Amino acid sequence: MSTPLLEVRHLVVEFPSRHGTLRALDDISFSIAPGEILGVVGESGAGKSLTGAAIIGLLEPPGRVAGGEILLDGQRIDNLSHDKMRHIRGRKIGAIFQDPLTSLNPLYTVGRQLTETIQAHLPVNAAEARRRAIGLLQDTGIPAAEQRIDHFPHQFSGGMRQRVVIALALAAEPKLIVADEPTTALDVSIQAQIIQLLKRICKERGAAVMLITHDMGVIAETCDRVAVLYAGRVAEMGPVHEVIHQPAHPYTAGLMAAIPDIEIDRERLNQIDGAMPRLNAIPRGCAYNPRCPRVFERCVQERPDLINAGATRAACWLHDAHEPHVALSGVGA
């Protein structure tokens, strides 16, 4: 892999609470190379959005980075002032969120928002900024961009608005795009178009992308590599094809089995039994052990770190070569 653009090393995020400190992200490490799309997947509460928020410097207090480091282009960004981070967010990191309306100012035309962003970060005059803004709208598939540039956000449909948000995220030519559930709020019929657009435009520009989603189908279509999160830790990480077709962690296998299939009645979907633990009740050993069909003694005693597991890396004792896998009695192994 080429030199990483983004490196997240041993990231810890904590929230103070009345019951003591809650650790929401616990020792998360991964990297993304230029031009690469890393999918971050997991059930609700796994820590996907917090990971994205920590990277873009938008963790909501009292949540805080309590350990580890985040490097962009070799420079630490987790310890910068708000002002410096705001500048980096515009210039080097573009963010795309689930609801396009949170990223757009309803009072300004999309052209004004695009040209202001371009001129705040790039040395171009107003005419050039407008020319580039029209180019971005065309690139993101907005028809009649020369006219639509002077429209307000409410004059666009949901799908078109998310295209505008993608154009805005790319306006300052950032090297990293963090996209948090970018299609969840959209009509199913246009989700695939937006995902394909994001993929094409980022690949063309060589931008690194962190794509947060709970949807394994989106990951399969879009990503180069994938990190599977569970209870604030990486359960498995590897090339997307290998993670999907030979999942090494029983949690990943469970997520794969739960992918909706239009041929199958929703009622019959194979969901993973049980629920993600609350932060104040993370089980000892492997956090997935109460739900795991392959749990054995060591899983309830010792917490696994990522180890080589065939074509991927998985935090699972099943892949420890020295492990005699003695199933726990009473649990379907």
Ligand SMILES: Nc1ncnc2c1ncn2[C@@H]1O[C@H](COP(=O)(O)OP(=O)(O)OP(=O)(O)O)[C@@H](O)[C@H]1O
């Ligand atoms: N402000 C907060 N205070 C306390 N705990 C929080 C706060 N924000 C998030 N958490 C907890 O951190 C954990 C991770 O949350 P996060 O939003 O990152 O999950 P997620 O994987 O993005 O889920 P979803 O798919 O539902 O967005 C959850 O247990 C959540 O309850």
